[in-house]
Amino acid sequence: MKGIVFTEFFEMVEDVHGYQMVDQLIMDNELSSKGIYTTIGTYDHKEMVTLVVDLSKKTKTPVPNLLNAFGQYIFGTFEKGYPMFFEASANAFDFLESIEAYIHVEVKKLYPDAQLPKFKTTRLSDTRLEMIYYSDRSMADFALGLIEKTFEHYEEKATITREDLTENGSEVKFLIQKV
Amino acid sequence: MNEVDILKRRILRERMARKEAETILEKKAVELYQVNEELRKLNENLEQKVAKRTHQLKQSEEKYRGIIEGMELGLLEVDLNHNIIRAYDWFADMTGYTAEELLGQNAKEVFTPEGEFNEVFDKEDEKREKGQAGVYEVQLRKKDGSLIWVLISGAPIVDATGNAIGSLGIHYDITERKVLEQELAKAKVTAEQAQKAEQQFLANMSHEIRTPMNAVIGMTHLLYETALSETQKEYTDALRFSADSLMGLINNILDLSKIEAGELEFEERPFNLEQMLKGLQRTFQFKVKDKPVSVDMAIDERIENLIVGDPTRLNQILTNLLGNASKFTQHGTIGVKAFLQEERDGNYWIAFEVHDTGIGIPEDKLEIIFENFKQADIKVTRKYGGTGLGLTIVKELVEIQGGHIHAESRPDKGSVFKAILPFGNSGVKAIEKTKTYEKNNIYIKTLLKEQYVLVVEDNDMNQKLITKILDIWECTFDLAVNGKEAVDFTMNHKYDLILMDIHMPEMDGVEATRTIMNSADNMNQYVPIIAMTAAALLDEKNRALKAGMNDYLTKPFSPDLLLDKIGKTMGFCQERTEEEIIESQRTTMDLPTISFNYLYEFSNGDSLFVKDMVETFIKESPKAFEDLHHAFEQENWEIIYKRAHSLKPNFMMLGMKAEQNTAAQIEKMIKKEDYEADTIQNLIKQLEMAAKQAYPILQQKLMEI
Numbered sequence: 001m002k003g004i005v006f007t008e009f010f011e012m013v014e015d016v017h018g019y020q021m022v023d024q025l026i027m028d029n030e031l032s033s034k035g036i037y038t039t040i041g042t043y044d045h046k047e048m049v050t051l052v053v054d055l056s057k058k059t060k061t062p063v064p065n066l067l068n069a070f071g072q073y074i075f076g077t078f079e080k081g082y083p084m085f086f087e088a089s090a091n092a093f094d095f096l097e098s099i100e101a102y103i104h105v106e107v108k109k110l111y112p113d114a115q116l117p118k119f120k121t122t123r124l125s126d127t128r129l130e131m132i133y134y135s136d137r138s139m140a141d142f143a144l145g146l147i148e149k150t151f152e153h154y155e156e157k158a159t160i161t162r163e164d165l166t167e168n169g170s171e172v173k174f175l176i177q178k179v
Numbered sequence: 180m181n182e183v184d185i186l187k188r189r190i191l192r193e194r195m196a197r198k199e200a201e202t203i204l205e206k207k208a209v210e211l212y213q214v215n216e217e218l219r220k221l222n223e224n225l226e227q228k229v230a231k232r233t234h235q236l237k238q239s240e241e242k243y244r245g246i247i248e249g250m251e252l253g254l255l256e257v258d259l260n261h262n263i264i265r266a267y268d269w270f271a272d273m274t275g276y277t278a279e280e281l282l283g284q285n286a287k288e289v290f291t292p293e294g295e296f297n298e299v300f301d302k303e304d305e306k307r308e309k310g311q312a313g314v315y316e317v318q319l320r321k322k323d324g325s326l327i328w329v330l331i332s333g334a335p336i337v338d339a340t341g342n343a344i345g346s347l348g349i350h351y352d353i354t355e356r357k358v359l360e361q362e363l364a365k366a367k368v369t370a371e372q373a374q375k376a377e378q379q380f381l382a383n384m385s386h387e388i389r390t391p392m393n394a395v396i397g398m399t400h401l402l403y404e405t406a407l408s409e410t411q412k413e414y415t416d417a418l419r420f421s422a423d424s425l426m427g428l429i430n431n432i433l434d435l436s437k438i439e440a441g442e443l444e445f446e447e448r449p450f451n452l453e454q455m456l457k458g459l460q461r462t463f464q465f466k467v468k469d470k471p472v473s474v475d476m477a478i479d480e481r482i483e484n485l486i487v488g489d490p491t492r493l494n495q496i497l498t499n500l501l502g503n504a505s506k507f508t509q510h511g512t513i514g515v516k517a518f519l520q521e522e523r524d525g526n527y528w529i530a531f532e533v534h535d536t537g538i539g540i541p542e543d544k545l546e547i548i549f550e551n552f553k554q555a556d557i558k559v560t561r562k563y564g565g566t567g568l569g570l571t572i573v574k575e576l577v578e579i580q581g582g583h584i585h586a587e588s589r590p591d592k593g594s595v596f597k598a599i600l601p602f603g604n605s606g607v608k609a610i611e612k613t614k615t616y617e618k619n620n621i622y623i624k625t626l627l628k629e630q631y632v633l634v635v636e637d638n639d640m641n642q643k644l645i646t647k648i649l650d651i652w653e654c655t656f657d658l659a660v661n662g663k664e665a666v667d668f669t670m671n672h673k674y675d676l677i678l679m680d681i682h683m684p685e686m687d688g689v690e691a692t693r694t695i696m697n698s699a700d701n702m703n704q705y706v707p708i709i710a711m712t713a714a715a716l717l718d719e720k721n722r723a724l725k726a727g728m729n730d731y732l733t734k735p736f737s738p739d740l741l742l743d744k745i746g747k748t749m750g751f752c753q754e755r756t757e758e759e760i761i762e763s764q765r766t767t768m769d770l771p772t773i774s775f776n777y778l779y780e781f782s783n784g785d786s787l788f789v790k791d792m793v794e795t796f797i798k799e800s801p802k803a804f805e806d807l808h809h810a811f812e813q814e815n816w817e818i819i820y821k822r823a824h825s826l827k828p829n830f831m832m833l834g835m836k837a838e839q840n841t842a843a844q845i846e847k848m849i850k851k852e853d854y855e856a857d858t859i860q861n862l863i864k865q866l867e868m869a870a871k872q873a874y875p876i877l878q879q880k881l882m883e884i
Contacts, residue, residue, distance in 0.1 A: 023185045026192075036192050038200035040207075 001045040001137075002114055005074070006037035009048070012073045013055065024058065025051050042113055045137060064141040071145020078146075079153060092154040093129050093178070096147065097121045117143065127178040138169035147174065253329075253350035256336065259343065261286045261300075270350055273329075275322035290319040307335040307346050316353065328357040381436050386682055386712070388429055393734050394640030395422045401643075403875075412879060431568040434495075438575045445492060445580060449485035449605035452529075453478050456515055459497055461836075463513065465772055467505050475514030479529075482519055486527055487603030492576050497531060499569045500596050504535035511536030511593070520599055527602045532595055539590040548586065549574040573598070623746040624652055625857050630675040630749070632656040633703075635665040635691065636711070637683040641734065645678065645711075648738045651868075662686030666694050669703040676749060677703070678741075681712035681723060688712070689726040696727050707748045711736075773876055774834030793877050796829050804867045811860055819859070820849040826866065833877070838869045 010022045026035030029050050033043050052070075056063045079086065085103050089095035100119040107114055117135035124130055131147070133140045144162065151158050157179045165171035244267065247254055253270025257263050266281040274281075274290065281289070287300060296317040303313045312334040318326050330351040335343040399419040407415060437443045456476040463474045497515060504513040513535040521528040540548060549570050577584045582600035632649065636642050637660050649656050657672065659665040663686040665679070677695075681688040692708055695701055710723035710731045720731050729748045732741060778789040803822050810818035823845040830839040845862050848855065 019189060020182075020185060023188060026188075034192075034195075036195040036199060038196045038203065040203050041199060 001043055001048055002039075002111060003037045003041035003043060004039040004077070005048065006033075006043060006051075007039050008074045008077050009051065009070060010037070012070060015073075017059065021055075021058065025054055029054055042111075045115075067139055067141035068145040068148075071142040072149050073145075074142075075146050075149035075153075086153060092151045092156045092158070093123065093176075095150055095154065096129060096131055096176075097123070129176045129178075131174045131176060132165070133172045133174065134170065136170055140164075140169055140172035143172075144174065147176070247349060251352070253352075255281075255286065255348045255350065256345060257286050257348070258345040261288075264345060273321075273327070273350060273352055274319060291317065292320060303333055307333065307343055310335055310337070310341075310343065319350075327352055327354045329353060378436070381433065385429065385433055389426075389734060390638055390641070390682075392422060392426050392429070393644075394638065396426065397640055397644045401647075406875065409879075409882065428568075431572060434572050435568060435575075438572070438579070443576075443579060446489040447487055447603070448490070449487050449603075449607060450490040452482060452486050452517060455490060455494060455497075456517065459494070459501060459515065461772060462498075463501050463505055464774070467508075467513070468774065470508070471510045472505065472508055473512050473514075475512055475516075477514070477516045477518075479518035482517065482527060482529065483608060485605040485607045486529070487605050488600070489580070492580070493600070496573050496576050496598060497533065499573045500531075500533035500598070503569065503596075504533055504537060504594070507537035507539075508535040508593070509537070513537075522604075525604055527604055528599055529602055530597055530599045532597050534593065534595045536593040539592055539594055540586065540588040541590055542588075545586050545588060549584075623742055624861060626749070627742075627745065628653045628857075630654060631672070633659060633665060633668055633672075633674045633677045635659045635662065635677065635683070635688065636680045637661055638680070641680070641711075645741075648741065651738075652742075662688060662691030662694075665691045669695050669701055669706070673702045674706050676745065677706055677708045679708050679710055679728065681710055681719060688728075689722055692723075692726045692728055709744055709748055772834065772836070773873060773880070775880065777832055777834055790881060792832060793881055796833065797874055797877055800826065800829065800870050804863070804870065807863050807867075811856075811863060814854070814856075816849045816854060819863075820846060823849075833873070835869065835873065838866055841866050841869075 013022050013025065022035075029047075031047050031050065033047060037043060052063055052066055055061070056066055059066075085098075085106075086095065088102065089098050096119075100121065104116045107116060117133055117137065117139070120132045120134070122130040133143050140162070144160065147160060159177050159179060161175040161177075163173045163175070165173055244254060248267055248269040251269060253273040254265075254267035255263065255270045256265040263281045263284050263286050266276070266278045268278060271278045271281060276289075287294075287297075291297075291300075299315055299317055303315060306313045312332065314330065314332045316328060316330050318328050320326055330353045331348045332351075333346050333348040336345045336347050338344050396419070399415060399422060402415050434443070456478055460474050460476045467474065501513060501515065514533075516532040516534070518530055518532075519527060520530040574584055577598050577600060580600055582598060584596065584598040586594060586596045588594035632654055634642070634645055634649070634656050636645060636658070642658060642660075646656070646658060657668055657674075659668050661683045662679075665677070666686070668674075669677075679688040679692060683691075686694075688710060692710075695703055695706070695708075698704065708728045710720075710728045711734055712719055712723070712731075723731050730744050732744055775789055775793075778792055779785075803826055807819060807822050810816075810822070823842045827839055827842040827846065830836075830842060841862050845859060845866075848859060
């Protein structure tokens, strides 16, 4: 998992709970990285799981909620860091469709070792989009946070229905209805 | 304390993270550098390759241009407006300019200042716009004003995006070829004129020779009918033989000239092969009657229908081959075997094997016998005569019809000539057709008695021949001796038919025909006219038909062929087949064929018996005819039946098959109570005439016994 996810995660934790919580998470868990992350490095995905689960315990917040919040948080980083991706699309549906076809392709060029989730999008009508998430990381909630923020970015409104296609959450269908 | 620790740890972590980041960045920088280097090298390589390829391409282009120039082909590149972009050396040489002089000039204005080929150029421009190449011939003006013909192969030049930006023309100087072409065309015209003159000469010669020959042959025939002494008879025989040979030779030469001129016409009509073979058998039995030679004919049973083709030509082929067979065979057998070789696409491929037991041909001569004027051996020519044209004509006749011929032979054993020819299958059973025709023949003669005919003929001898035929047919006619007289006659009488000679003094037949047909006040304006001429060439026939004549007869013709043409022209009957004409020929004017073979066989060679029988016939038969005439006047059909019945075996014994059939026909008609008086009278007259003609021949033969 790319280092930016970890550094952004710590940023968020520090913002909400202070650096003490970040330190706590590092000290209380056996992390092979010893909690030292750089944005351009690559780290074991299990460390993120460990960190999120421990944060959930420590803050008594369910993991899905944490991941959703994290998704919403990191959207801001992406928005600032990679404005060209947003400028390339005129609306939220176009943008969501471009993730798999364009953004992830570009990410792969920059980070050949990046492991990215897959999305399959189907435009059901002008106002309805079906988007299926595939990943062994089972971080659909994180993706949902990003999708929600996307609509905010384009100043559009949508209701999103989530349907798990597998028990472990490795395949999740989002039915997005624009309002 | 705790907070300090946390801070310390944070700083430591951040330092460590920075270090890690630096390491990663350094590594990435190196990677980037390496990648850049690789990229640079690749680029360099690519540039070198492109340069090399471009160079190669240029070289190859130059090479091909060099080759084209080396081939004395002039290259010229022009833009879309025909302005010269580049002129290559050879093109410059070709047109007398230097390459520099031509650069930027307008090719059309320089080379075709009078715009004489603008149409051609416009057409080519149109093609080039579509990206197509074209080849065309134009005449270019050189710098010195002289003209050259060039063959141009022009192709569009296109830019990188495929748009035509001009064209490249390859010019080939064909001035010499053009001159040659014109000379050839001139030579061709001369040759054609020469050929025409030759044909005209042949036509004239044919006329000049045939007319007197016709008289010689006809007179010889008439001479036979007079009382001749034995010596006179012998001389007459020799006369007839020589005349026939000469006629045969003339016909051969004419045939050959027609074959060479590609003018030989082939008919396509149904005919009875079996009848033709039987006719040939009789003819050749007569020919070899003085030699112990038998004539065999065999026909494949599978050929049961009338076959479609040219019976005259087939007859000519077989007559020729059988003529050789009979000439070179002193004893044994000659004959024809006709069998179905193959049935393909509804066609019969029939093989004719003409075999003999004659002197044969040495193997090394088998190849040359089909060549013009070549015989197997010069000694053969001396001993047997002949021109050496016969087999050439046979081979040509066979091959023109799509067939082939070859010969096998063993010296002193005999030869076999095998000709394979294609024929159509009429789908009509051979037997059915013959019957209808026989009836028609009598019918035409009956109708003919009521016709008024004008004969136009300048030659004395021919006049005699044709008027004799018409007399026999009891036909009313007038005789005009030239075209002018014919026109006068037609002003005064209404005719049913005109028989018109072509070559005549005063006014020829074609002119006379036109005059009659073009004068509205002539009551014979629409009368049918049959041309008669000795000229056998196609042109004569065309001239006659073009003038409006209905049909055409080549002299000498048999009475039956004339009857046939009249029947056809007057609408009395359909055209009859050749062998049927041959079949009935002897019943009218030709001498009856007579053979004592049957009598000899019957009596085991007892000449006394033969003599007795023949004498009885000569003595008794005139009485029988008297009875017949008498009975006919009284319409006593029973007597007629009896007499015909008793005459029949007499004719049979004397080998007079046609007369035997005529007698049988009379019998049959009466038996069926078919009392058609005219027909029966006609048949009786035919019989009587044949008998009268037979008497002198029989007497002659009696003396020989």
